[in-house]
Amino acid sequence: MSEAVGTPESGGAKEQERFLPIANIGRIMRRGVPENGKIAKDAKESIQECVSEFISFITSEASDKCMKEKRKTINGDDLIWSMGTLGFEDYVEPLKLYLKLYRE
Amino acid sequence: MRLPSPYSGVFRGGSTARTGPHALPLARIKKIMKRSARDGSGGDSAGARMISCEAPVVFSSACELFVAELTRAAWDSTLEGRRRTVHAEDVAAAVRDTNVFDFLVDVVKARPSDDGVSAGDGEGSVAPAVGVHGGMQG
Numbered sequence: 001m002s003e004a005v006g007t008p009e010s011g012g013a014k015e016q017e018r019f020l021p022i023a024n025i026g027r028i029m030r031r032g033v034p035e036n037g038k039i040a041k042d043a044k045e046s047i048q049e050c051v052s053e054f055i056s057f058i059t060s061e062a063s064d065k066c067m068k069e070k071r072k073t074i075n076g077d078d079l080i081w082s083m084g085t086l087g088f089e090d091y092v093e094p095l096k097l098y099l100k101l102y103r104e
Numbered sequence: 105m106r107l108p109s110p111y112s113g114v115f116r117g118g119s120t121a122r123t124g125p126h127a128l129p130l131a132r133i134k135k136i137m138k139r140s141a142r143d144g145s146g147g148d149s150a151g152a153r154m155i156s157c158e159a160p161v162v163f164s165s166a167c168e169l170f171v172a173e174l175t176r177a178a179w180d181s182t183l184e185g186r187r188r189t190v191h192a193e194d195v196a197a198a199v200r201d202t203n204v205f206d207f208l209v210d211v212v213k214a215r216p217s218d219d220g221v222s223a224g225d226g227e228g229s230v231a232p233a234v235g236v237h238g239g240m241q242g
Contacts, residue, residue: 017135020167024128028168032175033182033190042192043178046212047171050195053211054170055133055163056140063141063153074141075156083166087204091169098165102158 019048058082076102128167130160137163177202 026044033039061082062074076099084092134155141153175190177198182190196212199205 017132018139020128020132020136025171028127028171029175029190032172033179036188037179037182038189039175040189040191043190043195046192046195047174047178049211050174050199050205050208051167051171052136053208054167055136057207058163058166059137059140066153073154073156074137074159076158076162079159079162079166086207088166088170091166094169095162095166099158099162102161 019052022048025051058086058088061086126161126164128164130164133160133163133167174198174205177205 022044025048026039029039029044029047058079059074059082062078065078065082066072066074076095080092080095080099083089083095137155137159141155174195178190178194181194181197181201182188185194192212199208199212
């Protein structure tokens with residue numbers, strides 16, 4: 001499959017780069033439903049788009065924070081701070097721990 | 105000789121990242137971040153931000169939490185409809201019913217469902233909010 005050059009928005013390959021792979025999304029989704037639950041393809045596609053929007057949403061906030069503080073690089077702490085600010089406080093502590101382990 | 109840590113595969117991405125402790129591809133996460141770091145702050149080059157190596161790693165974990173939470177909320181809607189298959193309309197219901205997912209309202213609304221029914225219409229769904237189709241009010 002060749003990549004479309006010159007027109008960034010054309011071609012299926014470029015379109016899919018906006019999202020995380022649906023197989024990975026589906027695997028994570030399966031953990032959220034019981035054994036007898038099923039997940040339709042349209043639900044996976046919907047959550048695929050939601051995840052990309054989540055990444056953009058948090059990144060924009062973190063980017064603005066860096067700009068205000070005159071820093072050029074968005075780091076893990078900026079993202080965690082942004083999530084806490086935007087209503088995802090429950091993620092903050094687990095992610096702080098995860099980041100600490102990663103840095104070690 | 106330095107032993108590789110469980111996270112040393114993150115810089116390489118690709119199949120290593122898949123088999124490593126990260127469920128989501130870091131390179132793709134970084135691509136998505138770059139789009140919004142560029143466009144989200146006015147669109148000019150002054151808004152361009154660099155992204156540290158650890159940032160996609162944080163998102164890899166955060167996105168797992170996010171997907172799990174949104175899926176569980178969607179499953180609640182599935183159960184209310186006495187079904188056992190989660191559909192896009194259940195995701196839309198979860199977004200409507202949870203404040204923290206407000207930023208997703210336009211994302212779930214933009215999707216037409218597979219059977220041609222317009223977004224927001226479903227069995228026993230609530231009426232769409234006034235003013236949504238014609239753009240934002242106020």
